[in-house]
Amino acid sequence: MLPLAHLSHTSLPHATGRCCVFIKAEPSPRACLPSAAAGKGTLRAGMDFLNFSTETWTLLVALVTLFVIYLYWPYGAFKKMGVPGPKPVPLFGTMLAYKRGFMNFDLELILVLSCCPRQNFRLNGPLYDAVSIAEDDQWKRIRSVLSPSFTSGRLKEMFDIMKHHSASLISSMKKKADANQPLELKEYFGPYAMDIVTSTAFSVDIDSLNNPSDPFVTNIKKMLKFDLFNPLFLAIAFFPFLGPLFEKMEFSFFPASVTDFFYAALQKIKSSRETSQHKSRVDFLQLMIDSQKQHVPNDLENDKGLSDHEILSQAMIFLFAGYETTSSSLCFLAYNLAVNPEVMEKLQAEIDSTFPNKASAQYQEVMQMEYLDCVVNESLRLYPIASRLERVAKASVEINGLLIPKDMVVMVPTWPLHRDPDIWPEPEAFKPERFSKENKDNIDPYTYMPFGIGPRNCIGMRFALVMMKLAIVEILQKYSFSVCKETEIPLEMDIQGLLAPKRPIKLKLEPRS
Template sequence: MVQDDARSIFADATRAARRKFEYWQKKGIPGPRPWPLVGVFVQTMKMGLGFYDLWAIQQFGKIFGYFDGSRPILAVSDPDMLRSILVKDFPQFINRRNLDINGPLLEQSVTVLHGQKWKDVRSALVPTFTSGRLKQMNGLINECCDNLVSNLGKKADADEEFECQSLFRTVTMDVIASTFFGTKIDSQNDPKNEFTKNAKEAFDFTNFNPVLIIFFLFPWAMPLAKKLGLQIISKEKLDFFVANTKEIIRMRSESNVVRNDFIQLMMRSMNAPDKNEKKPVETTTEVQNADDSQGSDIISHNLSVGSGQEKSLSHANYKLTLDEVVAQAVIFFLAGFETSATALTFLTYCLAVEQTIQDKLRQSIEEVMQDLEEPTFESIAQMHYLDACVNEALRMYPPVSRTERECNEDWEYKGLKIAKGTVISIPIYAIQRDEEFWPNPDVYDPERFSYENKQKIKPYTFNTFGQGPRNCIGMRFAYYEIKMVMVHILRNFRILPSAKTEIPLQLKDTGFMAPKNGAWVKLQRL
């Protein structure tokens, strides 16, 4: 009798699971066959997220359904549908999936906030990343780059090959510590300092995080995981940055010290006088920055800061709380140093392998620099071939291989009905390696992004920094930092392949793209 009951329960559970996994099939949407309990988790981890997406698109097309554990996910790489999701019907897709594993502090960061709260915080942060603010940071970034050139000179003189990502992490960490916190940590020469140590450990996603495994495979266990204090970045590491950020704010508030860094800019929002509460205006159409002389193509749209959508949000007079300032500072630091270092790593690798492109880039930089000793905001803006080289590296090797949106009400697109709560996965890496959009996608060719050719790029096929009102708020800072570092390197050194340089480069993708065995190069003084 007990055995019969057990068999009955097991049979019922099996039928329920089978019905759940028929979700996309019933909607007529193709997709990979899920495994019981885990969905496509095992295959995704084995192949890597971006590589799995590329394979799935080739097998099932540009719209397919799959399962994260038992949760149905719709993957969309169709550019026209992406336009509707990311811009045209943005209010229905304003949120990202709530992972609920960030901890109470990071739940207040602009990257994970939802709805009106996201609009309010984003509106308060937009003025922090204007052209004028970046100009104020120029001296701080140049100082970090000068330190880099000095250290690279020692490697060049010793004919020493080195791994790019570990080096660039120290550079971007110095830049962000200086420009965000007004703090000099000199991790290039002191890699064991506390800032460097805690940041590297906090953002170590070289392997899949066990908290993410619990979230994807056993969502019913998340309440217990939260009670146990489990979160994607350990509380111990976060507490270090929280304590330092609060101390900086306290000291400046008490001593009236003012610095040209991002903490100061956010403090101004925190201390802004009360005004009539004006809510941000939702933008549902694409609005091009009037100052953008590059035209209305997608690349110009991405590279223009303060797009029409952001300007519409920037009219609010929202005051940040202390915890919100701390949350933004911490997430900008932790996310910014790693992704920028990854972008620099892949760009350096591409230039080492493609010497002709490197020579052309160096010449184009010198034509702009002429008698300038160090790059300025204005000179960087004139380096159009540098734009192309950076964008092509970001196309081939986006630091983040996927992004997501969540449908917050029932929605229909060309007869396809999407239910409220459905998560939309946008496979950035796969789209940017799709030969339909990018002929010879595995070839590094900056000419794709020349002024003449970028007009031909299909909109919504270059998504490294996202699209629409919820694109990466730090995009312009990241571009500027990457370009500044590369100008300093190329004016002083030739980048060369070394004995350890892999051709082609092997990749590891846990959601964050990285060289599997490191990207190795060496330098020669000019």
């Protein structure tokens, strides 16, 4: 894998060495000495080992040689390409140096390579045809069917549904606020995101805010529980050639019980929708069903309809993406406001002027709020949920004398890119003014990509932004976020899976006078 953050110089930590302690052993009169028979048995076993046939010895040496070559050969790729960097070690490559960090960004390289299709990782199980995983013509066809779900007109139609769930969110938070108790934010923003996704996508109201044990919620959490030390993940990481074998054996990174549950549930919803007489639905699922009805068999020019399995996969990936990314982004946004009260006060002033006397939020006005947009963008800069993007080069390309061969996996590390002091002055500071109208035009689009960039950016980006902005507006109309003794400052981040804090973010809500 080729990181776009390559080195101009390398600094490696010194080894600490090994300290050996020798203990003088005195012979004990009670010590038992091996018998002569035992000695003969050991000698005979050793002789049998040495008396392997020539063929056996040849095979053994060949296997050891191949294993040693496998340990070292893959890590010589960067050296052959002339890419400077830390010296790799067998099995781990340069993974151990990531924690120290090394970067030297080339924006032209990011611009060209981030537009290549995403690599299709193996062992995706039944999600092999989801829009975020599918490739080439299949991806284009699926994306073209889904895109109309996220137009401004569709989002405006969904806004009233979102407001219903934001009202439930505030009602749930009020109980803790009235008791002056800290809130564990994910317990509120997670169900809020889940309820909006299920209701706007499938017209199903699970009310997970009041029913945290709902099967949809528990199975989503199982799906998103990523274990870096999962034996299957480690096997693929260290021995990638085993991928096709595991795929044939139908192994998957996703728990079968979870995927089976969601495919069965979504199939039931789809079947009932097809037999229903009500045609007024405008949700995500209905759009995909309609694409099937408009599909003309054997018409290659208009072959855009989704198969039954493709419909279920898109619905499933929409659930996972909508739940985790939006809820985590809301948690980070609330945290940033709590630790930067002057920013929160300025945002509340804009909210009060846009919706005087706590007037009901409206779609058009929310989306036109300039400072709110700046605040959300700055929070996503500091905490991009997808801390890195990966693409695969579909053709060999040479940039600045560096040849990127076809099929090379290229990584765009958004976390360090968003915090590079050469790009962002005072990168650790929370400064929404970076994204003001006066400054926004000066930002290179390839230095800020919380939702990815290019043709394969996040298709649900606008949907997620509406959810986030609505929740923050309606909360800040009535309350202010504040830190408490349970608030961890600064946050310690978890390195597994999507970006998340190691420990839950806890804040208090204080009623506004």
